Amino acid sequence: MTLTEKIAQLIDEKGPRYTEISDKIWAFAETRFEEVQSANLLCETLENEGFQVERGVANLETGFIGTFGSGKPVIAILGEYDALAGLSQQAGSSEHNPIIANGNGHGCGHNLLGVGALAGAIAVKDYIQEQGLTGTVKYYGCPAEESGYGKSFLARDGYFKDVDIALSWHPGTANAVWHARANAVINATFTFKGRSSHAAASPHLGRSALDGVELMNVGVNYLREHMVDEARIHYAITNTGGLAPNVVQAEAEVTYLIRAPKPEQVRDLYRRVLNCANGAALMTETSVDARIVGSCHSLVPNRTLETIMHQHLQDLGSSTVTEEDLRFAKEIYDTFSDEEKALVVAQVGKEVAQQLAEKPLLRTVVPLANEPVFLGGSTDVADVSWNVPTAQCTTATYAFGTPFHTWQVVAQGKTAYAHQATLLAGKAIACTAISALENPTLIEEAKAELQQRLDGETYEALIPKDLVPPTVVEAKIL
Template sequence: MNLTEKIAKLIDEKSNNYKDISDKIWEFAETRFDEFQSADLLCEVLQQEEFQVERGVANLETGFIGTYGTGKPVIAILGEYDALAGLSQVAGEATYQPIIANGNGHGCGHNLLGVGALAGAIAVKDYLVQHKLSGTVKYYGCPAEESGYGKSFMAREGLFKDVDIAFSWHPGTVNTVMHAMSNAVIHAHFKFKGRSSHAAASPHLGRSALDAVELMNVGVNYLREHIIDGARIHYAVTNTGGVAPNVVQAEAEVTYLIRAPKPDQVKSLYERVVKCAKGAAMMTETTVDEQIVGSCHNLIPNKTLETIMDQHMNELGYPEVTDEDIRFAKDIFQTLSEEEKGAIALQVGNDFARKLAEKPIADFVIPLAKEPISIGGSTDVADVSWNVPTAQCTTSTWAVGTPFHTWQVVAQGKSNYAHQAMLLAGKTIASTAITAIENPEVIEQAKNELKERLNGEHYVALIPEELMPPKLSVMKKDETYV
């Protein structure tokens, strides 16, 4: 029995338990920093598996670390468990049917992500015990990936300094190991204050904060022509100052996500956006307060670890799917727009796209990319990747073409094929981790690669020192996402 077979056996023996845990977290559907039930359940399972659990790490109320073993190497496995607002949906239904109007739902599959990582961490523990190996495995319970940047707070507090290598994964529509780069991001709020007045009788006495927001947005729109390739700026008006048109709005607020390929670039771009805000305030004779509420670095790939992970994923292969799986996946596939269906070929190629139209569950492994692929978005896994060599994979938990952050993702969150793909991710992570433990030269090579990719740069958190994770008693629950 080879390594992947041994790991698969360890995970399969506890698979029903993992499926149940994932389904419970799907039902909890707790959003950023509010994942108390989900964190409690994961901590309980870790304690049952004889992990030592430390809660409230990095001042995160729902963050924790479960540790098993002693000595080197130290392996980190990252789990997430936060849901999204407004995506409530009945499981197993291919039509939009919210359980609760505007309720929460796991529209990014983090119920699967956290438990797949958990399965991987427990399998590493079980293997260490069975084979009497030294080493430490740590499960990092990472809250608030969706706009909260939990891992960035952990990295700022130095929680990865004793770690040798790290692993994670993400639900998706294909099976592949990520050889990817992401954008660094700064998330900031801009609050404008002016002076209220009657818009008809005394408009000259008012100073419109809403005008300031609009002028800032116009200024940033002009700025877009003059930023580097790959940079992105997005915004949402979170407070219009009221609904009465005959009142000059005395306050208004807009939130921005500012992305660029490198940390120094995103900091520079943020400063230019701040100038647009200050200019808008000057034009309207209002005041503006800006506040960074979160940020993360760009993702650093690690081909050394990814190559091993790719080998194990191919050895494991995608599990067989049932006729019922195919039927439901086809129903989900038919809910996609023609544009969404057409985008599949860009991801997997025309031949695979035609095949997937008939059976829209990707049961093959896409080869590891030769050069890093830019994913455009941002992830707080990036802050980990600046500190330790990090590798990630994705598996086919959803019907091909399913867009992230949608009710279709939530509908598939309890499906058999989602469960099987979740377990595949755990097996892939655990197999890669054990290979590194048994071959110390792999870890040394991965560390050397990280050093080369950083090329003299060092991690400095983008999150301001004074910014602390919000506590529920004072948290403003806005719903803006990474």
């Protein structure tokens, strides 16, 4: 029996249990730093499988590490389980149909992500036991990937220092191994404080904090012309200072995501955004308090590990889909806007796009890219990738072209094809981990590649050394 056949057998035997766990986390739909039920369920599953579980790591109430085995090498498998606000949606419905108005939903598939990683970690444990191997597998329960950056806190506090390689995956619309870069990001909040007054009777006595926010945003908008092409700046006004227009707003707040391809670029861009904030405060005679509340680094690819993972993904073959799967996937595809469908054509060409429009579940494995693909977004997996060689895959959990952070993702989160693709990801992770366990040379080559890509740079977290992640109670208030 080949390695891929053995791992497939180990994971498929427990497949129904993984589906049950994934569906429960889908229903919990807990947002960043609030994933109490999801984390407890994953911890209990690991403990029942013989893992030693350490909870509350890096001051993350819903973060944990499950460990099995002993000695070197140490393989980290990364799991996520946070949902998104405002994306509540009925499962299996091809119409926008929230369960709870403005409720939460797994619009990025982390109910699947955490469980696919779990399946991989448990399969590695089972294989170590059966084969009598030396080595350690660690499941990292990483909360708050969505603008909370749980892995950044773990990396900053040294939780990957004893790890040799790290593996993860993400739900997607294709079977592929990422050979990619991604933007570093700083998430900062700017709180302006002024002086209230009657806006009609005594406006000259007031100093508007909302004016400070608006002038800052204008300044940053002018800044956009003078930054590197790949950089991105987004903002949301999170406190407008009240609902009464005849009261000068004494306090207002805006939150920014500042992205750039390199850590030093995002640091400098943050400095320039801060200048805009200070200038706005000066113009309005208000004060501004700037706080970095999260961050992550740029992503460092590792072709050594990615090549092994890609080969295993090819050997495993695509997950099984039924006519019922294809029918529902097509219903979802038909909900996409013309612009979203045009993006599919741009990605795969007109002929393939026409085929996918009828059968939008991609079965093949996408070739591994020769050069790193640039992703405009950000991921806290990046902080791990600066510390240890890291590889990630994606599997076809959704209809091709499904945009992330949408109700369509939530609607597909409990489908049979999403569950099968989740198990496929777990198998690819486990096979890659075992290849590393049985071949120390592979690990040394991956580490050498990491050092070459860093080219003398060392990891320094972008989040402040004294920043503490919010508690569950604090997260509910935020």
